Amino acid sequence: xxNRYLVEFNSEYGLQPWIVDTISKPKxxxxxxxxxENRIGDCPNKFVWxxxxxxxxxxxxxxxxxxxxxxxxxTYNHSLGHTFSFKLITIDPAGIEISKWIIEVQYTEIIxxxxxxxxxxxxxxxxxxxxxx
Amino acid sequence: xxxxxxSKELHEKLGRNILVPQLAEPKINNRFxxxxxxxxxxxxxxxNFKIESWLVNSINKPKLTMxxxxxxxxxxxxMPRYHWDDIEVTFMSIIEPSTSQYFNNLAESLIKKSxxxxxxxxxxxxxxxxxxxxxxxxxxxKVIVEYIVSIDFGKFDLADDKIQExxxxxxxxxxVNLY
Numbered sequence: 001x002x003n004r005y006l007v008e009f010n011s012e013y014g015l016q017p018w019i020v021d022t023i024s025k026p027k028x029x030x031x032x033x034x035x036x037e038n039r040i041g042d043c044p045n046k047f048v049w050x051x052x053x054x055x056x057x058x059x060x061x062x063x064x065x066x067x068x069x070x071x072x073x074x075t076y077n078h079s080l081g082h083t084f085s086f087k088l089i090t091i092d093p094a095g096i097e098i099s100k101w102i103i104e105v106q107y108t109e110i111i112x113x114x115x116x117x118x119x120x121x122x123x124x125x126x127x128x129x130x131x132x133x
Numbered sequence: 134x135x136x137x138x139x140s141k142e143l144h145e146k147l148g149r150n151i152l153v154p155q156l157a158e159p160k161i162n163n164r165f166x167x168x169x170x171x172x173x174x175x176x177x178x179x180x181n182f183k184i185e186s187w188l189v190n191s192i193n194k195p196k197l198t199m200x201x202x203x204x205x206x207x208x209x210x211x212m213p214r215y216h217w218d219d220i221e222v223t224f225m226s227i228i229e230p231s232t233s234q235y236f237n238n239l240a241e242s243l244i245k246k247s248x249x250x251x252x253x254x255x256x257x258x259x260x261x262x263x264x265x266x267x268x269x270x271x272x273x274x275k276v277i278v279e280y281i282v283s284i285d286f287g288k289f290d291l292a293d294d295k296i297q298e299x300x301x302x303x304x305x306x307x308x309v310n311l312y
Contacts, residue, residue, distance in 0.1 A: 001295070001296060001297065002287070002288065002289055002290050002293040002294065002296070002297055003289070003290060003293055003294050005289040021290075021291055022288065022289065022291070022292075023289045024287075024288045024289075025286035025287045025288055025289065026237075026286050027283060027284065027285040027286060028240040028243065028244070028283060028284040028285075029283040030247075030280075030282055030283065046248070047240070047243045047244045047247045048244075057291075088289070092228070098228045099228070099231060099233055099234075101237075129240075130237065130241075131231070131233045131234045131238075132234075133231055133234060
């Protein structure tokens with residue numbers, strides 16, 4: 001099911017796995033610089049992973065989590081030098097992990113940082129997505 | 134057994150206006166089966182993975198479109214080319230064998246090949262069959278795949294309790310209606 005998931009960040013950030021409201025799963029796409037006009041010279045150029053957009057639950061964020069989240073984005077927002085990874089886990093009704101992705105992120109960008117109900121919306125640019133099982 | 138030329142004639146014979154099967158029965162959108170090749174050439178452990186037909190939730194049928202008109206070429210007498218539009222196939226994501234893992238391996242293979250400058254088609258073709266109510270194939274398309282355009286693993290949402298799907302977009306080089 002689409003609503004049975006956890007997003008596990010590294011424990012040093014102090015972010016619980018249930019604080020993500022929505023998250024897009026990885027999407028592989030061909031780069032757009034293909035000559036589409038009349039499909040002349042139409043051949044795939046390069047496959048890349050699309051950006052992953054996630055929304056954090058605003059109402060469930062306590063002060064500590066919010067501070068941790070702000071610290072996290074202070075470190076990684078618009079920072080090309082810092083890479084990190086997180087796990088995207090699908091669980092069954094009994095809470096057992098049935099699918100696990102490891103997403104390695106090379107670039108992070110905050111889209112919206114609104115405390116008035118909308119919460120944090122961020123965009124991660126992955127450079128590798130691995131489905132372990 | 135009496136034969137009737139059309140349903141109207143049958144109605145008149147029966148003397149009542151009831152819903153009867155028409156002689157030219159229309160095909161139904163949900164009676165289809167998509168068959169993929171037995172094995173897919175992947176450089177991974179999942180070489181023998183078979184994409185089962187029942188994993189397909191939905192699929193576009195082939196669509197022919199004219200390309201954009203380039204007026205400079207039109208003046209010279211060249212007509213714009215026709216091409217087959219992309220075909221989007223939606224798969225159910227199941228636990229075992231893991232559909233996500235299979236398509237992830239497929240994605241890794243595509244990335245690796247594209248870095249080397251090779252256009253790989255791990256799924257070279259597939260068939261789209263239309264079935265009648267008894268399960269007999271009454272229409273068959275063969276789609277020859279040029280390459281895979283995208284693999285979308287979907288989205289997680291706490292407010293959505295639908296099943297997970299994986300969308301794969303194929304660019305066909307040729308679509309043949311076999312019968």
